[in-house]
Amino acid sequence: MTEMSSRLSGPASHTVTARSVWPKPINTLINALINFLTRPRRLAPLLACAWMILIAGFAFAPHWFTAYDPLEGDVLASLAAPDAEHFLGTDKLGRDVFARIVYGARFSLGVGLGAVAISVAFGVLLGLIAGQRQRVLDEGFSRLFDVVSAYPGVLLAMLLITFLGGSLVNVAIAVGIAGIPKFGRVVRAQTKAVQDADYVVQASIYGRSRFSAFLVHVVPNVLTVVPVVATISVGTAILTTSGLSFLGLGPQPPTPEWGLMLAESRDYLRTAWWTGVLPGIAITLTVIAFAVLGGSLQRHIEGRAP
C-alpha cells in the first residue's frame, strides 16, 4: 500500500488513451530530457553546488581569480564602465568591482556562517534544555525565545548593533543572536517529538538509562533538523546584513562585503549600474543556492528517516 500511495494521488488531469502518440524510443528520450531539465530536485542542487564551489574558491583563494586589490583603486578612474581592463567596471573609488566581489565572498560567507554558528550553538543548547520534560525550564526558555523574537529581526539586529557598534564581527553576532529563537524553537519541538518516539520511550527495555538514551538517541536525531535550517539561515543572514548595511548599521567600509557594496552602490543605480547589480546578483544567487541546498538536504534527511 505505501509504495502505491504516492502514485495514486495527484490531480486527475490525465486522459485515458488507447496508445501513445510517439514511437517508443523517441518518447523515452524526450521524457528523460524533460525529466532532467525540469526536475528542480536534480538540476537545481547541481547548479547550487557549482555556485557554492565557485564562491568557496573566491573565499579561500581570491588571488586565483583576480589580480586586483579589493581595497586599492585609482580614484581618478572611478565609476568606470566595464571594459577590457576592469571587466565588471570600477566603483566610486576606482576599485575593481569584480575583485571586490571575489574578495567579498570571504566576508559575506563569514558573516553568514558566523551568525549561523552563533544561532546554532545557543539555539541547540537552549532548545535541547527546553525540550526536556521539565516544565519550568521549558516555560522559561520558551518565553525567552518569545522575548527575543518579539522584536522583528531587523529591529533586534539594529538595537544590538547600536549597542555593539557596527563591524563585521558585531553584525555576525547581532544577526546570530536574532536567529537563536528560530533554532531554539525548532530544536525544542524536535526534542519533544523525539523524546516521545517509541525508540526513546522503549529504550529502557534494552537497559538504557534515560541519560544514555538522551545521548544516543535524542541528541543525534534532534540534530538532524539543524543542518537544513542552518543552511537556509546562512542565506538569510547575508540578506539581513545587506539590509543593515542599507540602514548604515552594517560592516564598515572599506570592507568588500557584498551587502555593503550593494548598499553603497544604490546612489549610482542610475549612472553606474555595474557597481550594484553584480553584488546584488551574487547575494541573490548565494541565498538561492543555500536555500536549494537546504531543501535538498531536507529531502535527503527525510528520505533516509521517514
Place this chain on the structure above:
Amino acid sequence: MSNARRPAPLVDIAGLTISFPNDRGVQHAVARNVSFTISPGECVAIVGESGSGKSVTARALLNLVGGNARIEAERFLINGADARAFNASQWRRVRGGFAGLVMQDALTSLDPLRTIGKEVAEAAQIHGLARGAAALHTLATATLARVGVPDPEERARQYAQQLSGGLRQRALIAAAIAGQPRLIIADEPTTALDASVQAQVLSVLRQRRDEGAGLLLISHDLAVVAGIADRAMVMRDGVVLDSGPTQEVLNAPRHPWTRRLIAASPSASTHGYRLTRPVTAGGANLDAREPLPPRAAPDLARPVLEAHNLRKHYRTTAGGVFTALDGVSFTVNAGEVLGLVGESGSGKSTCAKIALGLLEPDDGEIHLLGAHWTGMKERARKHLRRKMQYIPQDPLSSFDPRHTVTDIIGENLRAFSGMSRRERVMDLLALVGLDVHYASRRPGQLSGGQRQRIAIARALAADPAIIICDEPVSALDVSIQAQVIDLLADLQAQTGVALLFITHDLGLVQHAADRVIILKDGRVVEQGDARAIFRNPSHSYTAELVAALPRLGFGLITSS
C-alpha cells in the same frame, strides 16, 4: 440477488492495462490485461496483497489513478458509454454521480476540517441533487440515517475525529452514496476495524447491494470477501490469477497463489502447523500442511511473569476518569504462549506497557521470574531487563532511524564487543532468515516483514525468558504475516521462550496460543484453553466475538 435477470452491466472492462513511467521515463505496468464486469445488484471482489494492483484497477473506474499514469483498454464501458473518450467534465459526472468511492480509514478519508454533514452532502451538492444549506443538511441527515447512523442530526454537526471508528466508516459510506451512485467502489472498507464493527459496516454495504447498487469490493481479507461477494478475482503483481464465482474461487482455487493465500489464514485448525509452504500441485489439503517443530510443554510450575490485580486510570481532558485496567491478573509460565485478546480500548496495550515497566500501575503488582518488578527503581530492575523483551506492532517507530540493523540488534548485545558483537548479529540475522547484507541497512530501507524479523532478532539477542508481542503481525500482508508467525513459532520451539501474545485477531490467537485471556473494558471476561474457549464460549462477550468473526465457511478450511 438473482442470476435470472441480467440487466446491462454498469461497468464492462476488457484488457485494462495501467502503467506509470519510472524515474527514467520507462513505462511500468501495475495492472495488466484486467477484464471484468459489474452488474447492478452484484458484488464483485478483487482480492490481493499490497502492490497487487487491486486498488489501481478500482480507481481506474473513476479515472483517479494518478497524474502521469497511462491507462489503456480494449473495452472500457461505463454505463454503456466508451470511457476512453471521456473528457474531464464527463469524468466528473461519473465520480460521485455514477460511482461512489469508500476507502479505508474514514479518519483520513473524510476531510478532518469539515463537519460530517458537509462532507456527506458534498457529492449531492456537486451533482445538483440539492441546493441551499437547509436542503443539503436534510439530505445529509437522511443519508446518514440510511446507513444506520443513530442521531444523524447531531452527528452531521460533528467532525470525523469526534465519531467512533464504526460510525465514522458509516459516515464515509454515506458520503459516497449521497450522490445516489449506481456503483459503490469499496476499497478495503473494513481494514483496521474491530471484528464487531467490521460486521456492521459489511452489513451496510450488503444492504446497498441488495437495494440494487453494484458493489466493487477491494480487500486483502478472504474471509470478508467470502461473506459478501458474488464473484471474486485474485490479483498479484497486476495480473488476475483467479476469477469466477466466489465459492468456486475459494473452494477450488485454480492458481497455487490462491491456495497459498487461503492456507496462510491462521485459525484453530491450523494450530500446530505451518501457515507457509503449503501443499504442492496436487490440491489444497489439510493433511499436506507441514507440522511445526515439536516444543517442550509449558512448565506450569515455573511462572515467568505474574500480574496481580493491575489497575490503571487515566484522567481525560474533559475531566472524567477513564479506566484502562480494572483488576487484571494473569500468569505466563515458562515456555508458554499466552494470548491476550480484546478489541481496541480493551486495555491490552496498557497491560503490555505495565508489564514492560514503561508505565506504573495505580494498583497491583507484577513479578518477573519471582522478583518484584513494578514500583522498583529502574536501576534496580536493570539486571532483569534482559529477561523480558518486546516485539512491537510497529517496529519502524521503535528503531532509531539513524541506526543500522547492526546497531539496532547490537542494542541488546552491549555486553559483547567489536567482532564478537558483529558475529552475534550475523548469527541472529541468519536465525530470523535474513541475509548478512541487511546488517548495514537502515530501518527506512527495509520492508514490513523484514523490520519485524529485525525486531525479533533484537528481542532474541538478549536471550530472554519472555517476549511480549504486541500485535506483531497486524500491519502485515497475509502471506508475510504467515512467514513471521511461523518464524516466531520455530524460534519459540527452539528457545523455549515464553510469549505474551497480544492480538485482536481471534483466528491468529487460536492458531498460536496455548491459553488465552479475553479482555473487555479493562476487565478479564474469560480465560482458558485457546481453542476450547471459542468453541464453547461461556461469556456472552466471547460469543459475540465469535459471531462477528467473518469466516471462509467453505469445506476447505473450517474454523470450528
Place this chain on the structure above:
Amino acid sequence: MYARSNSTDRSGHHKLSEQLTARRLMLLAGIAGAGMSLLAAQPAAANETPRSGGTLTFGVTTEPVCFDPHRSVQQNSYIIIRNYVDSLVAKNADGRFLPWLAKSFQKSADGKTYDFILRDDVVFHDGEKFDAAAVKTNFDHARDAKNAVPAGELLQSIEQIEAVAPHHLRLHLQQPDTALLESIASVRLGLLSPKALQAGAQLCGGGPALAGTGPFRFAGYTRGQSVALERNAAYNWGPGYAKHNGPAYLEKATIRFLPEYSVRAGALSSGQIDVIEGVQPTDVGQFKDQPGFQFLTGPSGAQTAFTLNINNTIEPATDVRVRQALRDGADIEALVKSVYRGTVRRAWSNIGPDNPLYNKALEGSWGLNVAKANQLLDEAGWTGRDAQGYRTKDGKRLGIEVGYPQPFVRDSRDVLIQGVQAQLRKNLGFDLKLRIITGGEWGQQLREGTWTIYPNTYLPADPVRELEGNIGRTGFIRAVSDKGDKELFGHIESALRATTADDKLKHVHAAQKRAVDQAVIVPLFAASYQLAARDKVRGLSFEAQLDSPSNLYDVWVAP
C-alpha cells in the same frame, strides 16, 4: 564679490535710514541676486514678470529632528525653518548686514551697546504683535541655561536685554562681540511668537503652533514624509536682500523628505517634484545644462570646509610629523575632483573660501608631497612594515581612527574619507581607519577628549566662532585643552577680543595658518549646497548667512 573686508564691523557702523525706500530695497536685492549669479546658473530672464500663485514641491535630504529654530542644530533643518521665521537683520552676500525686522540698528562706540529700531507692522502667524518685548522674550528664553536652548550660546556675550520703547530694543553686552550681528542675523535666533515659546521644547515637533513671522506659515508636518507650508498673506517685511515686497509668490509649498539620492534625482527627472537639494555628483550631468532643468551651486562661506580635525593630544598624532604626513600624503585635489566631479572646490583652510576672512595665502602652501611625507614618518621612527604593508614602530601599526558620527554622514563625505584612506595606505602605509559611530559615542568622546579624528563642517557663519568652536580652547579638544596647541588658542582668543577689523583679520589669518602648518586640521573641500530644479522654477538663491538655499519667498513658477 566676496571682498576681503570686515563686513561685520562695517555694517555695524553703517546706519541705515529709517526711511529706507522700497526702491532701495530692490536695489540691494539686485546686488544680492547678481552676487549669486556668479555661482548659480539661474536661467531667469531679468525681464520676466514674477507670477503669483501656484505650488512647489522641494525634495530635501534630511528630515529635521527639531523644527524649533532655537533648538535645532542641524544645518539642513534651516532650509525649512527659514521659511517661517525671520531675523532682526539680514546678512547680504557681500557680508553687509541689511534691515529685516529691524528697520535700523546701531552699535555704540565701545561696542557694548546695540540699538535696534523694529518695524511696527509685523504680526506673528498666531496673531501676536511683534514688538521689542517679544524679541526680549525670545532672547531671554534662549539665554536661560535652564531651558537648555542650543541657540543660547550665540547670546553669551549679552548682559541684559532692554525694551526701551515698544519698537526699540537695546542689547547691553558684557564685552565687545564682533560676531553679535552675525548671531542676530542667524536663523537660530529667528523670532517666534511669545505665546508659542511657552510650549517650550515641544515646539520641536513643528506644526501651526510654531508661529514665527516668516513668509510662510507652518501648516502641517507628516513625520517621515513632508512639511506643508502656506503663504502668509500679510507678509510685507522681507529681508533687505529680497527681490520683491509683499507676500511670497507661491501659495503653498511642500518640503518632502527623500533621503535616497537616487530617489530624489529620479523624482525630479521624472517631473514628480520641482526642486531637489543634495545632488549626487554623478547625477549632476542629468540636470546641469540639460533642457528642462537647471543646476545651482551655493556659496561656501558661512560654514567651514569639510575638515579632518585631529586630536593632537593622543598618540601617534602628538607628533607633528605624523600629522603633517597625514596632511600631505594624499592627493586631496584629485580625490575631491573625482568624488565630486568638479562640483565643489578643494579646501585650503577650514574657513570657507567665500568667507571674507578666508586666508587665501594658504592656497598651494601645503598638499600632496608623498616623498616628504614618507621622509617625515621615517624621521618619526615609523620605519617598520607589517604584513599588510602598514608602517610600524615598536610593533605598533601606524594608524589613527576617524570616528564619524552616523547622523552626520552624508553627501559622499564618507566616500571621500575612504579615498584619503586608500591613498594614505598606498602612499605611506598609514592606516586611516574609518568608523561610523553613534551620536552618543561621539558625545562621550567629546566629554572625555578621547576622540582621535573628527570630520565635520560647522556653521556659526562668523569665522572666529568657527575657529573657536572647532579648534579653539573650548572647541572639540576642550576636555584636554591643557595639552593643546597654545599658540593656536592664543591667535583665536586674540581674534575674539579684537576691537578693530584689521586686528581681527590678522589673528584669524594667523590662526588658520597655524592650524594648517601644525596639521591639527586637514581641510578637504569647500562644502556648498547644490540645487537642481525644473527650469520653470524661478528665483532660487542661497542665503549668505547659511550657505544653504534661501527660503522660498522670492521663488515663483513660470507657466
Place this chain on the structure above:
Amino acid sequence: MTSTRAMITKRIAPRLLTGLLVAWGAVTAAFIGMHALPGRVEDILAGDMSWPGLREAIAQEWGLDQSVWSQYVGFIWRIAQGDFGTSYVMRQPVADVIGPQIWPTVHLALSAGILAVVLAVLAATLTAGRGRIARAAASLIELACVSAPVFWIGLLLLLAFSFTLRWFPVSGADGWRALVLPAVTLALPTAGLLAQVLREAMEKALVQPFVVTTRARGIGETLLRLRHVLRHAALPAVTLGGWLVGGLLGGAVITEKVFGRPGLGTVTLNAVLSQDAPVVLAVVMLAALIHVLASTALDVAYVFIDPRLKVQ
C-alpha cells in the same frame, strides 16, 4: 459554539498573560541595553552645547540624577500608567511622536500582508502538484523574491515603474497609487516564502486520502483546492504567521526609508541612531505588543481553521 468561552479562558487569557511577561522582558532588556550604550544620556541631550551648569540642568530635568534602579522603576511605573515619557532628541511626548506613525506602518504592512497572501495563494493554488515546468518556474521566481534584499527590490521597482514608466509616484502617502510600489516591495519576499510553504503544504495535503475521496465525489479541481486543500495548507502557513508579522514590520523599516514614507520605521531608525532611549523603548514595547496580539490572533485563527483543536 459552547467552546468559545472555554477557548477564551483556555487559550487567549494565558497567552495575553505570558504576553505581558514577554513585553516586560523585552522592555527591560531594551532598557538595560540603552543604558549600557556608550555615551551618557547627558551627552546625547547636550549635543555640542557646553556651558556651566548645563549638564546638571539636563540631568535634573530628565531625572538622570537618580540611580539606574529608580529610573527603571519609575520608567516601568509610568509605562504601566500609559506614559511613555519624552523623546530626548525630539523633545516631545513619545506618544505624540509614535502615535501618528502607527497607522501608516500598519497600513503599509497590512496592505503588503494581504497582497502577499493573495499572491502566495494564487501561486500555490495554480502550481501545486501541477506540471514540473510551471512549478520550477514559480519556485525560481519565489526564491528570487525571497533572496533579493528588500531595498534593492524597492529601488529597482522605483527605477522601472516610477522613474521610467511613471506609472506610480516616487513617494508620499497620498492615495493608493503611492502605496502600490512600497506594498509590492514589502510583499514580494513575504509572498515568495509564503508561496513556498503553501505549495509544500498543499502538495502534502493533495496526497491525503480525503483528497481522493473528495475527487471521487466529482468535484472540480479548482473547488477542491479552494474548499479543501487550501484550508489544510493554511495550517502551516498560520504557524508561520507570527514570523511573517515580524518580517513585515522589519521590512517596513527599510521600505519606508526607500520610499520616503512616514511610519514607525523611520522613527525607529532615527531613534536608534540618535540613541533616543524613550522612543526606542516605546517602539520595543509596541513591537512586543504587536507580537503578542498577532500570536494570540493566530492562535485563535488556528482553532477556527482546525476544529480538531477545539474538540480536544
